Amino acid sequence: LAFGDVEVDITRRIVKKKGEELKFTRAEYNLLTYFLHNPDRALTRDMILNSVWGYESFPNTRTVDAHVVRLRQKLEADQGVPQHFITVHGVGYRFLP
Numbered sequence: 001l002a003f004g005d006v007e008v009d010i011t012r013r014i015v016k017k018k019g020e021e022l023k024f025t026r027a028e029y030n031l032l033t034y035f036l037h038n039p040d041r042a043l044t045r046d047m048i049l050n051s052v053w054g055y056e057s058f059p060n061t062r063t064v065d066a067h068v069v070r071l072r073q074k075l076e077a078d079q080g081v082p083q084h085f086i087t088v089h090g091v092g093y094r095f096l097p
Contacts, residue, residue: 001036003084003097006075008036015075022074027052031067032075035085035095044092068093 001008007016013029015022024032030052035043045064053063072085086094 003036004075004077008032010036017075024074027067028070028074031064032071035071035093036097039095039097042088042091042094046092048092064092 001010005018008014009016010033015024015029015032031048034048034052048064068085072082076082076084084096086096088094
């Protein structure tokens with residue numbers, strides 16, 4: 001799968017940006033693949049927590065925000081304005097390939 005200058009090899013669990021392999025924690029990688037499988041869909045923080053972390057109760061939705069920040073730092077263009085991991089105010093996030 002690819003978006004922008006990022007390539008994701010789902011089978012090998014490898015993520016490259018501009019041809020350079022990046023390191024991801026398990027949670028970061030799982031969040032990325034969840035976004036990739038749900039393009040252009042508004043996802044609530046609770047939906048993300050349940051699908052990525054498997055939480056039955058939602059003790060801290062800031063966990064999602066912190067991980068999205070890390071994805072943006074690693075994968076977004078260096079212009080400061082997110083192009084792929086978009087905040088949907090009052091809801092959660094949307095991934096735009």
